[in-house]
Amino acid sequence: MPKVNISELALRDAHQSLLATRMRLADMLPICPKLDAIGYWSLECWGGATFDACLRFLKEDPWERLRLLREALPNTRLQMLLRGQNLLGYRHYSDDVVRAFVARAAANGMDVFRIFDALNDLRNLVTAIEATKEADKHAQGTICYTLSPVHDAGGYVKMGRELAAMGCDSIAVKDMAGLLTPYAASELVKALKDAVDLPLHLHSHATAGLAEMCHLKAIEAGCEHIDTAISSMAGGTSHSPTESMVAALRETPYDTGLDLEKIQEIGIYFYQIRKRYHQFESEFTGVDTRVQVNQVPGGMISNLAHQLKEQNALDRMEEVLAEIPRVRADLGYPPLVTPTSQIVGTQAVLNVLTGKRYQTITNEVKRYLQGGYGRAPAPVDDKLQRQAIGNEELIECRPADLLHAEMERLAADIGKLATSDEDVLTYAMFPEIGHSFLEHRAAGTLEPEPLEPPSSTVDDNRTAPTEFN
Amino acid sequence: MPKVNISELALRDAHQSLLATRMRLADMLPICPKLDAIGYWSLECWGGATFDACLRFLKEDPWERLRLLREALPNTRLQMLLRGQNLLGYRHYSDDVVRAFVARAAANGMDVFRIFDALNDLRNLVTAIEATKEADKHAQGTICYTLSPVHDAGGYVKMGRELAAMGCDSIAVKDMAGLLTPYAASELVKALKDAVDLPLHLHSHATAGLAEMCHLKAIEAGCEHIDTAISSMAGGTSHSPTESMVAALRETPYDTGLDLEKIQEIGIYFYQIRKRYHQFESEFTGVDTRVQVNQVPGGMISNLAHQLKEQNALDRMEEVLAEIPRVRADLGYPPLVTPTSQIVGTQAVLNVLTGKRYQTITNEVKRYLQGGYGRAPAPVDDKLQRQAIGNEELIECRPADLLHAEMERLAADIGKLATSDEDVLTYAMFPEIGHSFLEHRAAGTLEPEPLEPPSSTVDDNRTAPTEFN
Ligand SMILES: [Co+2]
Ligand SMILES: [Co+2]
Structure with a gap:
């Protein structure tokens, strides 16, 4: 054993x-x-x-x-x-x-x-x-x-x-x-x-x-x-x-x-x-201890870099890294994992790029502050919450308690493209790409993205004796 | 502190x-x-x-x-x-x-x-x-x-x-x-x-x-x-x-x-x-636990692969890996480090490729068996030792005790190319490449090997949301 x-x-x-x-x-x-x-x-x-x-x-x-x-x-x-x-x-x-x-x-x-x-x-x-x-x-x-x-x-x-x-x-x-x-x-x-x-x-x-x-x-x-x-x-x-x-x-x-x-x-x-x-393969998958200093996961930093680059604002990275813990505190310290990593990261980028914190609030942050994802680990920032949700009602129950049964509707929606409950669930998970997948499957036109041919094998350049010491 | x-x-x-x-x-x-x-x-x-x-x-x-x-x-x-x-x-x-x-x-x-x-x-x-x-x-x-x-x-x-x-x-x-x-x-x-x-x-x-x-x-x-x-x-x-x-x-x-x-x-x-x-960069520098099974360092395996490839005998690798521990035992279990890793590895390759163990014995193995590198951790194989050194005398003392002082000779050898004791030592360490280095230095023709230009930066292919979980 x-x-x-x-x-x-x-x-x-x-x-x-x-x-x-x-x-x-x-x-x-x-x-x-x-x-x-x-x-x-x-x-x-x-x-x-x-x-x-x-x-x-x-x-x-x-x-x-x-x-x-x-x-x-x-x-x-x-x-x-x-x-x-x-x-x-x-x-x-x-x-x-x-x-x-x-x-x-x-x-x-x-x-x-x-x-x-x-x-x-x-x-x-x-x-x-x-x-x-x-x-x-x-x-x-x-x-x-x-x-x-x-x-x-x-x-x-x-x-x-x-x-x-x-x-x-x-x-x-x-x-x-x-x-x-x-x-x-x-x-x-x-x-x-x-x-x-x-x-x-x-x-x-x-x-x-x-x-x-x-x-x-x-x-x-x-x-x-x-x-x-x-x-x-x-x-x-x-x-x-x-x-x-x-x-x-x-x-x-x-x-x-x-x-x-x-x-x-x-x-x-x-x-x-x-x-x-x-x-x-990505440059951003190696050992990176920055998470041990700023608690921002390395993979999230590379996503942010991507977002900032598209806005020609890669030089604002340090500010964004400083803003992330503040947004996280405002949101009651959620763990940074899918989807909270994106929710926090995107809002932090907005807070930096617009020059005024929470001048723009994403829909996801609004839903989060409303309780739409569930209960935050700690109370969220009161003022921010009021600003975000206005007069709308707070969700204090389990969010799914507000949802009606939906399998039947989903099955009706996808119709004959689904040939099994599994197909309905595929459509449920990913309405757009699931639908498109089922459509192409029915048409026999599914085609995986192409893989690039292997790069030429690297020759061994080491002509000097390799030493072990 | x-x-x-x-x-x-x-x-x-x-x-x-x-x-x-x-x-x-x-x-x-x-x-x-x-x-x-x-x-x-x-x-x-x-x-x-x-x-x-x-x-x-x-x-x-x-x-x-x-x-x-x-x-x-x-x-x-x-x-x-x-x-x-x-x-x-x-x-x-x-x-x-x-x-x-x-x-x-x-x-x-x-x-x-x-x-x-x-x-x-x-x-x-x-x-x-x-x-x-x-x-x-x-x-x-x-x-x-x-x-x-x-x-x-x-x-x-x-x-x-x-x-x-x-x-x-x-x-x-x-x-x-x-x-x-x-x-x-x-x-x-x-x-x-x-x-x-x-x-x-x-x-x-x-x-x-x-x-x-x-x-x-x-x-x-x-x-x-x-x-x-x-x-x-x-x-x-x-x-x-x-x-x-x-x-x-x-x-x-x-x-x-x-x-x-x-x-x-x-x-x-x-x-x-x-x-x-x-x-x-080499393919052979990643984590490789094979050393934990056969005690052959990963880097040594890649050197052996190189040697075998040149002989069109890459398919004999398993045999060589099995032969290495045997050669090492014959030599009284030296640690595998520069230069013993090469000494053992090369002899193991010969033992496999010639089809008869120790039909050919390298000069280094001969010197090793004679005591020219010092005392092996355990007694070497008696019969192999006799076969390798014949009637020549065993070196039982510290090998360097048999060497006469040589700084003066080295200084004379290299002559005016050396402008300092350091230069003489450079020549002492590497008679050929040291000499060539000093010559080119004197002539003002030292030229480092060229570095290849950087390969094009890889674009980030990840268009789907990166998840952390
Ligand atoms: Co070392
Ligand atoms: Co995981």
């Missing part, structure tokens, strides 16, 4: 973090027999941005991807990332859509549902957790880790207790920005293990180069599950290398029991596969 | 590991004021392969590089890597050359001499350590870490005690291959700290993705000094990112006391500088 269990992220988070979520099913299936033989606790392979990328760029049916992965991986748990009441889309859905989505994902082969909410508002997790348990699947309640004056280990422990009470089978600590440090990880894990009698999963991005150390200290503190990515898809904005963690723990009380040599073969496979996606 | 001290490797080991040692002085000097203000315990900036690369490719006088770095870094210890009696060349030198070299290095500004021998034969360190102490500089005795049936913590502790008795000011554990694992590092450090009352430095390459964890566990076990490389020159065959280690230790009992934001500015500088050397 291994003491530490590994969830491998190669098929979802790793390529989402490094290759703009572009890995195709055709490049996954050939390695599935080897992946399935390793003995990973789970393979994360769906959710996050994969659904979007499948429809938008790859012209793959995400449900078909799930079914084929299920077939190719009969012995390993499949895991997905689910944004609570947002599912895989960018708005809150009515409960009947959430239930249908979870039920269909389960029926198509999903085993483990990692469910989170960007605000850590647990009301936004209730329906998805219930639906997962109804489908007799593994519900993993997720704590989004962040730093702020209102976040501390005590608050996370309270969340952990509530997730346990909600019927979760395990708890995940999700450090999407690489904010965790090793000794903070150790303390948090100890506190959670003391309070909650559930298996604990740590998901810490390697953005700041701290993930391996965080995992090691978490394991020493009692964490039994870590998330890693095969080495050729690891590091930087991705995750700790699987092989390195397996090697680090071998012949210790924390031994994973996995065969390092067999995992290395998988690493070599993805090393070659990654080359096919060279056009999606 | 910081609890953990950092030696920054950006100016030597990092570009040696990632960019074939090609970084030029002109790209170092502009950042020196910032480097000098950080408060690093030392800046490694000379030795290893830098001397060779300066003369061979960059047409820089390595002594001039040292003097200019000294001037630009008045507040920080300068550190070099010295191969014991080999100095920076590829043979054993007579003691008068060793003494002259260390004295001139000290006079030109070197503060810390990290001195190692590929076989861990301490007799090969004696003269360099003595010379360092005579120059009133810091002598750091080095333990080359390896794994074998004859290497264990007890043996390393014995070495540590002997290095202390020889007058060393500190001890370095040098894990050039990335073989160390976190808990092995912890045990080794504890054993050494228990036995030897000297500061301990850990130098662990990140080849296998374990270096950060090794450093962390070493620190917890009492190691006060770690070697790191600025993040934009870190990872893989290089080292743990400086910023990440500083961030990991902040606000803990191990705090380095260094300013993370200031170090980040240095990281951004080297991020830009690295692009100028893109032609020297």
Whole structure:
């Protein structure tokens, strides 16, 4: 019985973090027999941005991807990332859509549902957790880790207790920005293990180069599950290398029991596969510790750079980086994760470029201040809230409580283009690109975006003896 | 007073590991004021392969590089890597050359001499350590870490005690291959700290993705000094990112006391500088855990691939990898580091390609078996030794004891081309390329190898929202 269990992220988070979520099913299936033989606790392979990328760029049916992965991986748990009441889309859905989505994902082969909410508002997790348990699947309640004056280990422990009470089978600590440090990880894990009698999963991005150390200290503190990515898809904005963690723990009380040599073969496979996606490599996926100073995730900085460049205002970056924590404070310190990272970032850019804070307020910030995303971790700025929503009513309940059942309407809307509940859900997640996908599918005109040919192989320039010292 | 001290490797080991040692002085000097203000315990900036690369490719006088770095870094210890009696060349030198070299290095500004021998034969360190102490500089005795049936913590502790008795000011554990694992590092450090009352430095390459964890566990076990490389020159065959280690230790009992934001500015500088050397980037510098299975350093595997490719025998790689441990056993388990990595690797290739083991024996293996490099960690294969050296006498003494003083002869040989003792030493280290360098210098025709223009900047292909989760 291994003491530490590994969830491998190669098929979802790793390529989402490094290759703009572009890995195709055709490049996954050939390695599935080897992946399935390793003995990973789970393979994360769906959710996050994969659904979007499948429809938008790859012209793959995400449900078909799930079914084929299920077939190719009969012995390993499949895991997905689910944004609570947002599912895989960018708005809150009515409960009947959430239930249908979870039920269909389960029926198509999903085993483990990692469910989170960007605000850590647990009301936004209730329906998805219930639906997962109804489908007799593994519900993993997720704590989004962040730093702020209102976040501390005590608050996370309270969340952990509530997730346990909600019927979760395990708890995940999700450090999407690489904010965790090793000794903070150790303390948090100890506190959670003391309070909650559930298996604990740590998901810490390697953005700041701290993930391996965080995992090691978490394991020493009692964490039994870590998330890693095969080495050729690891590091930087991705995750700790699987092989390195397996090697680090071998012949210790924390031994994973996995065969390092067999995992290395998988690493070599993805090393070659990654080359096919060279056009999606980015300069901004390397180790970047700035998040440890300003709490702005590295990936968010590159998005901001993009936004500023389009406005010919790249020189305002420092001001924007200084404005982000202020906007975040005004909004009651939301963790910065999809969609709050975009909400905060865009407003901060506006605040800087217009020269007057909140002269323009985005619709998303307005909805946020109104309570449309749920409850902020701390009270939002009162004056700003009044300015933004005027006389409109505050939403104090769970936002989805205001939504009527919508599966029937969605099915009617999409009509014959949908040949299954799954298709209706595809349309529900992405009304425009989902519709277009189903249309092209019906017409037989689906065409994935082209891949650039490989760049010429670099010759080895090292004519002097290579030294090791 | 910081609890953990950092030696920054950006100016030597990092570009040696990632960019074939090609970084030029002109790209170092502009950042020196910032480097000098950080408060690093030392800046490694000379030795290893830098001397060779300066003369061979960059047409820089390595002594001039040292003097200019000294001037630009008045507040920080300068550190070099010295191969014991080999100095920076590829043979054993007579003691008068060793003494002259260390004295001139000290006079030109070197503060810390990290001195190692590929076989861990301490007799090969004696003269360099003595010379360092005579120059009133810091002598750091080095333990080359390896794994074998004859290497264990007890043996390393014995070495540590002997290095202390020889007058060393500190001890370095040098894990050039990335073989160390976190808990092995912890045990080794504890054993050494228990036995030897000297500061301990850990130098662990990140080849296998374990270096950060090794450093962390070493620190917890009492190691006060770690070697790191600025993040934009870190990872893989290089080292743990400086910023990440500083961030990991902040606000803990191990705090380095260094300013993370200031170090980040240095990281951004080297991020830009690295692009100028893109032609020297290699496919083989990423995380590679194979060393944890077969003990063959990743960088050595890429050298072997090169050798085999030239012989149209890349398909024999598996056999060569299996042969290496056998050759190493025959040779009494030398650590694999310059020059033993080449000696073992080349013989293993021959053993496989000729179809008969030791049908051909290289001159280097012959010299090795004769004792020409010093004492092997364990007895070498008796039969092989007799086959290789025939009736020639075994060298049981320190190899340099058989060498006559040679500075005078060297000075006479190079004649007027040398205008200083430093020039004579340049010629001593590299008779051919040193001579050619001095000749071109005299003629005013030194010309560095050209750098390829930067490749076009990659456009950001990510049109879909980037998600953090
Ligand atoms: Co090194
Ligand atoms: Co993630």
